[in-house]
Amino acid sequence: MxxxxxxxxxxxxxxxxxxxxxxxxxxxPDPLLPLADDAVRLAALHRSAAAELPERAAALTAIAEAHDAHAKELSRIMATPAPSPAASGSVAASTPTAEERIESLRVAEKAAYEAAVQACLRTPNHRAALVGSIAAARATHLEALK
Amino acid sequence: MTGELTAALSAEYAAIFAYGPIGVHLTGAEQSAARAAEAAHRTLRDALVLALTGSGLPPAAAAYRLPEPVVDRAAALRVAISVEEKTAAVWRAALSATVDTQRRQALEALTGCAVRATRWRRFAKIDPITVAFPGKAPA
Known part of the structure; x- marks a missing residue:
């Protein structure tokens, strides 16, 4: 103000x-900053879910690590510090089931995928390969969360 | 721009060729996935032929070198993963050389290849089934 x-x-x-x-x-702010923030937030969400769903921990941790890598690469091309690690989310009023937990991750990944698609279509040529690869990765996360 | 799309067309020809021997060694859901993948690559090929008409289309070869002989189910799954990863790399490269509608098409193609590679890794019980940067060569 x-x-x-x-x-x-x-x-x-x-x-x-x-x-x-x-x-x-x-x-x-760099137009890709929201994409980096999404990556940090999604990494925290998947790590939190991995801690609560040991039977899916390996897959969820791999996805969290992919989001970490996305945040790092985006930070590098934006020449800005990596966004701070995000909190893993608000405490739910009741403990969700495993299915509800996975579904909430799918909803978050789908929104992040759609945001990455729009970012890829708008970004300059020299950034398009990275941003497109991130969009494609988010689509594969949806597949992995089935 | 034409160079990247020409490379994509050659990769699509090779992918369509590869899914012939791949499908022979698969059954059930895996064979259905191979058929769907081949159809997706034919659609991409047709779109590229339309886009490149008048720009000197590369002809399809009579045969393409596969990364390994497809002699059984395990080899078929490995080759399917390889085909999708290689085709994803070509489409990823096309992103930097395209704008607007053609970039959207390249992104959809990259995403399709990446998702199919993920499904093949699941069938092959490869862990993890995802990679951080689809289409990017490993460091």
Whole structure:
């Protein structure tokens, strides 16, 4: 709020457009930042599920590690620090069954897959292979969670 | 852009060829999966032929070298995984050379290859059944 107010004052005094950025204003966030945040959040969700579902722990841990790798690669091309590890989610009012837990992971993966598809279609050419590969990986996670 | 799509067409020809001997050694759900995979690759081939008409289409070869002889079920599953991984790599490369509709098609193709490779790893009881970056060569 303060930053926007300062920009308004400087812009008006200098005869610039109201939405012009000042030199002190931070650059806009990288468009891939939400993708990296999704990866960190999904890694935490799968790790939490792996701890509660030992019979599926190997597969869920592999998916969590894939999301870790996605977050690391996205952070590298964005030249920003990797997003902080996410909390594993709110405490449910009642303990979900294994099926409910897997279904909630599928819902989260599907939303993240769709976001990655849109990001791939909008991203510049030099980022498209990485972002597309992440979208495809999320689709395979849906398959693995069947 | 044409170079990447031409490479994709050659990869699709090779995938269609490979699923012939693969399907012979499979039964039941695995054979159905092989038929569905071959059909998916034929659809991709047809779309590429349309997209590349007038750009010098590479002809389909009479035969393609398989990564290993397909002599039994285990070999069939290994070759199926290899085919999907190699085809995924070609489509991944096409993403950087395409925009708009063609990029969407390349992404759908990459995703299809990646999901089929995952299914084949499940049939082959390979653990884990997923890879972090479909279409990317292992480091």
């Amino acid at each position: 303060l930053a926007f107010g300062a920009a308004l004052t400087v812009g008006a005094a200098g005869g610039c457009g109201l939405l012009d950025r000042t030199p002190d204003e931070p650059p806009p």
